[in-house]
Amino acid sequence: MKIGVLKETAEGERRVAATPETVRKFAGLGATVAVEAGAGTGANIADTAYADAGASVGSRAEVIADADVLLGVAGPTPASLNGVRKGAWLAASLNPFGERARVDEYALLGIEALAMEFMPRITRAQSMDILSSQSNLAGYKAVLDAASEYGKAFPMMMTAAGTVNAARVFVMGVGVAGLQAIATARRLGAQVSATDVRSATKEQIESLGAKAIFVEDVKGIEGEGAGGYATEMSDEYKAAQAALVSSHIAKQDIVITTALIPGRPAPRLISDAQIASMKPGSVIVDLAVEAGGNVEGAVAGQVVELHGVKLVGHRNVPSRLAADASALFARNLYNFLSAFWDKEAGKPVLDEEIGNAIRLTQGGKVVNERLLG
Ligand code: NAD
Numbered sequence: 001m002k003i004g005v006l007k008e009t010a011e012g013e014r015r016v017a018a019t020p021e022t023v024r025k026f027a028g029l030g031a032t033v034a035v036e037a038g039a040g041t042g043a044n045i046a047d048t049a050y051a052d053a054g055a056s057v058g059s060r061a062e063v064i065a066d067a068d069v070l071l072g073v074a075g076p077t078p079a080s081l082n083g084v085r086k087g088a089w090l091a092a093s094l095n096p097f098g099e100r101a102r103v104d105e106y107a108l109l110g111i112e113a114l115a116m117e118f119m120p121r122i123t124r125a126q127s128m129d130i131l132s133s134q135s136n137l138a139g140y141k142a143v144l145d146a147a148s149e150y151g152k153a154f155p156m157m158m159t160a161a162g163t164v165n166a167a168r169v170f171v172m173g174v175g176v177a178g179l180q181a182i183a184t185a186r187r188l189g190a191q192v193s194a195t196d197v198r199s200a201t202k203e204q205i206e207s208l209g210a211k212a213i214f215v216e217d218v219k220g221i222e223g224e225g226a227g228g229y230a231t232e233m234s235d236e237y238k239a240a241q242a243a244l245v246s247s248h249i250a251k252q253d254i255v256i257t258t259a260l261i262p263g264r265p266a267p268r269l270i271s272d273a274q275i276a277s278m279k280p281g282s283v284i285v286d287l288a289v290e291a292g293g294n295v296e297g298a299v300a301g302q303v304v305e306l307h308g309v310k311l312v313g314h315r316n317v318p319s320r321l322a323a324d325a326s327a328l329f330a331r332n333l334y335n336f337l338s339a340f341w342d343k344e345a346g347k348p349v350l351d352e353e354i355g356n357a358i359r360l361t362q363g364g365k366v367v368n369e370r371l372l373g
Contacts, residue, residue, distance in 0.1 A: 004067035014042025014322035020053035078105035086110035133328035139180030155189025173259030257294035265292035280308030
């Protein structure tokens with residue numbers, strides 16, 4: 001059983017899908033691990049650290065040759081998998097909707113492409129959930145990014161020279177990233193408020209010491225929503241939400257938006273007119289910018305200024321904390337493969353519930369229900 005760890009090729013991607021810790025653990029299961037030279041550089045892991053953990057370090061062709069499982073953070077280009085064995089697994093964050101054409105090419109290669117972001121949100125899969133592990137770090141980093149762009153302090157300070165007011169932070173979308181953003185902004189001393197469409201988040205917001213700002217007149221999504229996910233809201237809800245945001249946002253210094261709808265463009269939550277109502281020097285961080293953006297005018301990969309407000313649109317925010325993000329991502333992959341390890345076969349064997357949820361291609365065909373519609 002050979003596990004290959006690919007060096008990431010996407011622009012700006014600093015993470016890596018295995019760490020010396022997980023290499024050791026895979027060896028403990030009886031697997032051999034081959035790591036592409038330089039794979040850990042962006043996360044400050046030297047090739048020698050992988051070698052010390054028992055991996056062989058080599059070229060991409062060497063890593064791919066005879067590999068039974070290939071691990072990546074982002075999906076590799078199919079062309080870069082030349083020489084891959086038919087039936088080999090590729091486990092990574094494959095962006096199946098955004099990179100739909102790629103999925104067809106993975107099928108043509110004859111590999112079994114496993115999209116880690118399709119991991120079902122069930123209790124036993126929590127430790128394999130890359131969306132949670134990476135969103136948590138993104139929520140933390142979004143607050144630090146906001147703080148560094150903001151020309152004022154976050155906490156209230158009473159000094160001999162006078163008082164500095166606490167920053168007002170508003171978090172829109174209270175999933176994993178939003179909850180961590182609330183907690184981080186609170187730790188920095190800000191006055192925090194937050195909103196979501198799922199009613200279960202109200203209590204979560206309040207338990208973190210923030211104020212819940214919710215649409216009252218139109219019903220949102222009851223409880224957690226299906227699988228913890230939101231759906232697109234009705235026009236009536238959207239109008240009520242826009243009115244609520246308009247009255248709240250003008251008083252905010254920092255806004256962090258994190259709202260996503262699986263398989264759909266991110267919902268638009270902040271309009272140009274609402275940005276114009278904010279004080280100059282305010283900062284908005286749009287964590288959904290790569291999924292279409294929650295904020296009108298935010299640009300992926302850039303910090304732009306509109307009406308005196310900075311719109312922060314960094315791409316791939318987890319990669320900005322590459323060492324921690326890699327450590328957690330690598331553990332998600334290890335937890336996944338080890339949970340299904342069949343001792344007698346000496347390799348992982350998936351069950352139906354998780355296998356069918358994450359498997360995109362098999363036997364030369366696209367097999368995933370979510371892609372076949
Ligand atoms: P997400 O990244 O899909 O979306 C972020 C947030 O945006 C969500 O809370 C969503 O409700 C919100 N949102 C969507 N549209 C909105 C709109 N128009 N206005 C305002 N907010 C909007 O969500 P996520 O971070 O992946 O987590 C969603 C939930 O799933 C959380 O409650 C989390 O605890 C749960 N979860 C469960 C498991 C598990 O049981 N295994 C694992 C991970 C997450």
